[in-house]
Amino acid sequence: MVKMSSGLLSLKWNHHRSTFLHVLANIRRKESYSDVTLACAGKFYPAHKLVLSTCSEYFEEMFERTQCKHPVIVLKDIGADDLEALLSYMYDGEVNVLQENLSSLIKAAECLKIKGLAVADSDPTDRTKEKKLHPSSGSSINANSNINNSNRDVHRNEKRPVNGSGIKRTNVNSSFSEDVAQPIKRRRPDSRTPLNTSASSEEQEAPVTSNESAAAPEPASPVGEDGNNGGSGGESQPGDDAKSAEASEEANNFLQDLNVDAGVKAEPVEVLDADDLTFDGREDEDAGPDHPGEDLPDFTEEKFSGGEGEDPSLWGGTDETDLFSQPSTSNFGEDDVKKDAAGGDKSGNTSSSTSAAQWDLLELHHLSSPDYTLGSHSASRSFYRNSSHDKSTHWARNLHAVAPSAKINMNSGIFWQSTKRDPIVLRELRCRLCQFNTESPTEYQKHLVTQHQQDPHSIPCPVCEYVAVRIDNFRVHLRRHTGEKPFACDFCSYRCAHSSNLKVHRKRCAEKATSTLLNTELFK
DNA sequence: CCCTGCTGGGTCA
DNA sequence: GACCCAGCAGGGT
Numbered sequence: 001m002v003k004m005s006s007g008l009l010s011l012k013w014n015h016h017r018s019t020f021l022h023v024l025a026n027i028r029r030k031e032s033y034s035d036v037t038l039a040c041a042g043k044f045y046p047a048h049k050l051v052l053s054t055c056s057e058y059f060e061e062m063f064e065r066t067q068c069k070h071p072v073i074v075l076k077d078i079g080a081d082d083l084e085a086l087l088s089y090m091y092d093g094e095v096n097v098l099q100e101n102l103s104s105l106i107k108a109a110e111c112l113k114i115k116g117l118a119v120a121d122s123d124p125t126d127r128t129k130e131k132k133l134h135p136s137s138g139s140s141i142n143a144n145s146n147i148n149n150s151n152r153d154v155h156r157n158e159k160r161p162v163n164g165s166g167i168k169r170t171n172v173n174s175s176f177s178e179d180v181a182q183p184i185k186r187r188r189p190d191s192r193t194p195l196n197t198s199a200s201s202e203e204q205e206a207p208v209t210s211n212e213s214a215a216a217p218e219p220a221s222p223v224g225e226d227g228n229n230g231g232s233g234g235e236s237q238p239g240d241d242a243k244s245a246e247a248s249e250e251a252n253n254f255l256q257d258l259n260v261d262a263g264v265k266a267e268p269v270e271v272l273d274a275d276d277l278t279f280d281g282r283e284d285e286d287a288g289p290d291h292p293g294e295d296l297p298d299f300t301e302e303k304f305s306g307g308e309g310e311d312p313s314l315w316g317g318t319d320e321t322d323l324f325s326q327p328s329t330s331n332f333g334e335d336d337v338k339k340d341a342a343g344g345d346k347s348g349n350t351s352s353s354t355s356a357a358q359w360d361l362l363e364l365h366h367l368s369s370p371d372y373t374l375g376s377h378s379a380s381r382s383f384y385r386n387s388s389h390d391k392s393t394h395w396a397r398n399l400h401a402v403a404p405s406a407k408i409n410m411n412s413g414i415f416w417q418s419t420k421r422d423p424i425v426l427r428e429l430r431c432r433l434c435q436f437n438t439e440s441p442t443e444y445q446k447h448l449v450t451q452h453q454q455d456p457h458s459i460p461c462p463v464c465e466y467v468a469v470r471i472d473n474f475r476v477h478l479r480r481h482t483g484e485k486p487f488a489c490d491f492c493s494y495r496c497a498h499s500s501n502l503k504v505h506r507k508r509c510a511e512k513a514t515s516t517l518l519n520t521e522l523f524k
Numbered sequence: 525c526c527c528t529g530c531t532g533g534g535t536c537a
Numbered sequence: 538g539a540c541c542c543a544g545c546a547g548g549g550t
Contacts, residue, residue, distance in 0.1 A: 470546080479543090494541095496542075504541090505541080
């Protein structure tokens with residue numbers, strides 16, 4: 001205790017630092033108070049935001065922009081050993097590492113912007129030093145700081161593009177660090193171009209390969225714990241891997257957006273399974289049968305599934321108040337699955353004169369599944385064409401999306417199924433101007449008119465930018481987002497959402513069947 | 525609210 | 538060109 005000149009007594013805890021370190025080591029060992037989980041190479045490492053953000057600007061920035069209470073951060077292309085070493089480094093302030101492992105460790109540290117290893121470190125209490133930062137300054141591991149420096153130099157000299165966070169982003173349109181730096185603004189070259197997993201032109205242009213991905217560490221992928229991407233359904237088809245890899249990349253971006261966008265929260269529910277946490281571009285093919293809704297929180301749990309063989313009533317009855325009353329069962333024919341991926345809206349500007357400027361519209365992409373495209377069909381073209389809204393700003397402001405197979409309770413009220421077959425389950429029409437949401441298009445329309453003075457003949461779709469003139473057409477339009485195809489062909493597996501289309505198809509189908517029958521009879 | 529026909533755009537062989 | 542998709546709108550219940 002030191003008596004200060006002003007009469008104040010300075011109480012000093014001699015073993016404060018060592019005690020803190022000790023306690024820190026203990027809570028790490030006991031996994032107490034863990035509020036973040038790092039997933040790496042199939043292992044999970046409970047950690048603490050406080051520690052991670054203290055030791056890494058990267059984590060600090062991530063947590064600042066993440067609403068999740070307990071995010072799960074998937075670290076790709078970082079070895080478990082390296083991560084463990086880094087954790088020890090962060091918690092204990094030091095770590096022993098073999099010379100031969102130093103390179104990869106530093107590499108990982110660079111990716112995660114670990115202070116003292118990859119990022120300049122300085123004594124926070126010494127402000128004079130802060131102004132003279134040097135990248136190699138002060139690290140307890142730096143007993144052999146020359147080695148570290150040289151190693152870092154080696155990495156820096158590599159042609160590996162390293163962004164601000166030291167992480168290479170191999171994704172097409174955005175880098176993770178950019179997402180972190182500008183989390184809200186997320187643009188696509190053509191916002192109307194679907195981001196489904198079909199070979200869209202965007203993807204074809206994408207210079208993304210798995211090799212690239214492996215060449216440099218991938219960014220972490222913070223995942224809201226209810227952002228379950230599990231239940232991938234095991235329906236991955238040969239050749240899908242590359243696509244799904246890209247899709248997963250997109251998903252990572254979108255998850256970033258989800259987590260950092262102040263408007264969209266992915267509240268944690270429970271820790272994901274290790275398999276479910278795979279965001280390395282592959283759906284877990286061994287995940288077995290779908291388990292839709294398994295990890296869904298709240299009301300999505302029981303009702304929101306649309307897999308084959310399930311009770312269609314679970315989708316909702318025929319009550320008017322139900323958004324998706326169906327003339328018959330709703331499921332996807334296998335043929336439809338691929339066909340649905342087709343079609344891309346390359347139209348131009350968006351918006352409605354009455355609503356789009358006021359409405360934050362959501363576009364969702366079922367990234368893991370080629371069976372669905374949102375906001376992409378030509379049908380909206382006339383509308384898009386006639387509109388004048390600035391699409392880039394619009395999409396930058398409004399784009400939200402979710403990970404492949406993720407079931408995320410977004411504020412949008414839109415939920416996703418996890419399998420290729422399962423349609424997107426849009427259960428609620430949520431007003432973006434207030435908290436109102438409903439399952440009934442009629443109520444939705446009424447709300448817009450009464451509460452927001454919208455034109456009753458201008459019903460904006462909460463998912464895409466379509467604006468319906470009539471409520472019945474609005475209902476039909478919503479089938480695009482639900483995957484509903486109530487009209488089934490008697491002769492084949494064809495299904496469609498429009499009765500008139502079925503009629504045309506059926507006619508053709510019947511003709512074909514007849515001619516085929518005649519041919520076989522003739523051959524006999 | 526539903527059925528229906530028309531229509532135009534996209535995809536694919 | 539065949540086929541599919543989806544918006545639009547008239548008409549009936």
